[in-house]
Amino acid sequence: MQGMTTDKTRALRADAQRNRDRILDTAEQYFSEHGVSGSLDAIAKQAGIGAGTLYRHFPNRETLLAALLTARDDALVARRDHLRGGSVNAADALDGWLDAITAWAGAFAGLPEPLRAATTTSSSPLSVTCQGFITTTEEFLQAAQDDGSARRDVRARDLFLAALATSWVRGAALADDASAAALAELTRNGWATTRPARAVDDR
Amino acid sequence: MQGMTTDKTRALRADAQRNRDRILDTAEQYFSEHGVSGSLDAIAKQAGIGAGTLYRHFPNRETLLAALLTARDDALVARRDHLRGGSVNAADALDGWLDAITAWAGAFAGLPEPLRAATTTSSSPLSVTCQGFITTTEEFLQAAQDDGSARRDVRARDLFLAALATSWVRGAALADDASAAALAELTRNGWATTRPARAVDDR
DNA sequence: CGATCTAACGGAGAGGCTCTCCGCATCGAC
DNA sequence: GTCGATGCGGAGAGCCTCTCCGTTAGATCG
Incomplete structure (x- = not known):
């Protein structure tokens, strides 16, 4: 409607995309091992990123689950x-x-x-x-x-x-x-x- | 088998019995309102007793639930x-x-x-x-x-x-x-x- | 009816979790 | 190279479970 945004939300910055993928990969493995109630902070740590980053990408457990x-x-x-x-x-x-x-x-x-x-x-x-x-x-x-x-x-x-x-x-x-x-x-x-x-x- | 204990475990001291009943009453109400995941500490507080007392009577949520x-x-x-x-x-x-x-x-x-x-x-x-x-x-x-x-x-x-x-x-x-x-x-x-x-x- | 011996109390606090906030680093367009 | 905008990360607030231990107060007995 208004700019050069790629279709929907504007394309992610390179590092953001990388982190998002990392989170998804780690979460997939972590949930497989610990069930859907596993600690989100632990996932962030295991993915090598800060908790804030995880929560910016996925505001809550459900969102992460949905993406997965x-x-x-x-x-x-x-x-x-x-x-x-x-x-x-x-x-x-x-x-x-x-x-x-x-x-x-x-x-x-x-x-x-x-x-x-x-x-x-x-x-x-x-x-x-x-x-x-x-x-x-x-x-x-x-x-x-x-x-x-x-x-x-x-x-x-x-x-x-x-x-x-x-x-x-x-x-x-x-x-x-x-x-x-x-x-x-x-x-x-x-x-x-x-x-x-x-x-x-x-x- | 050995003393004047009333049948099984020795009879509870008066205050202990009172507290136990209080906990049970409060928990019944609290779980009804908040579901079985409601905070145990909150139950203790609402029952007017310390958290330690609650956990001595019921070591964990399941025990409390079972009693209820x-x-x-x-x-x-x-x-x-x-x-x-x-x-x-x-x-x-x-x-x-x-x-x-x-x-x-x-x-x-x-x-x-x-x-x-x-x-x-x-x-x-x-x-x-x-x-x-x-x-x-x-x-x-x-x-x-x-x-x-x-x-x-x-x-x-x-x-x-x-x-x-x-x-x-x-x-x-x-x-x-x-x-x-x-x-x-x-x-x-x-x-x-x-x-x-x-x-x-x-x- | 004290004295005494425990059973029982209670709350501070350790440790873990979710989620937020914001100063700082980094990306990428120019 | 410069300079916004975008995204990062971790300290920390707030809530939870559960433990530890100094203190309180029933029970029992002379």
Whole structure:
């Protein structure tokens, strides 16, 4: 609207860009090791920058998390496009999509919590991401409902939350992966219209 | 085994007992208002005692929480006994029990989190409580399986976690009670053997 | 009803966290 | 090379959890 700014916000200064990347790299590793509640100051120190720099780039934990996650969005988007391809039936597509979300939400220990919060807050940088995924869920659900393989009284938002919840349970049960699978199965039985003939081991 | 101690640990000194009660009362109120993450020091101050006193009685947040919850166990136990009475069929009994757990886990904002952790940690004061409830769930599930109203491939532990998860979702969706109900319904559809004829509004 | 012996108290403070503020260094356009 | 504008970094404020230990005050006993 007014100057030579490169598109949106003006391009970052070289050092700023370098620091931003450093932070992202370090945070990715740090959160992987310590979960999303790891100390931000520790990340700054490990990245070799001052705390102020970190907080200027990412005013709070959520913003940092959001930046980290959009970098990972690609995988999910790819999965979505593959499922959209139509190589599987609507029910399996929805199932696969929910599975992908569950896996995505498990990227870091403790991640489901802020995601859940973002789902309802709408004022968090994460909420945009979540909203987008809910919309996609809507799309898959719609298709499954249209061909009669999903109950009509389920809402996409709730399926999304169920996927988050499954991931949340998994976070606890390090010792017991079966629980997460069981919950996912429970969910599928919940939204599907047909009695599942397949055994529990299928998933 | 050795003295005039009243049964287990020797009886508390009068002031100690008084302080303990004060803490419990204050914490109950404080957690209700601020969620389970509220400041413990603030509770001590509000209770009119020193921080040291609080931490001597309850070495950490979990211990305090556990004490608070056992005080509430009664309601749940009562519910259990009522359901055991046999006035309803096995499926509804299981359903009612899971509902009771969900409500119980919603006593304070953020409570599901430590409960989930306790479910797998086994070294937390909360885990005893959780384990007890899982056992009861087992009992109701068994009955429902025996009369053919619950699938055989579900485990009590997973139903318990599902109830916790439902409560967890509700915690987020202050604006949207429907989500919690939807999840509960999803769960029921998940474990029940019969296609639910009833509409979603029934729950 | 003191005297005495402990159990229990309370708050200062260590250590860790989030986040802000602002003097200073550095970048990059000219 | 000069000179804004932009970005850096770390000291420190404020809050939290939890500990330590000198002091207080129940309980018990002659």
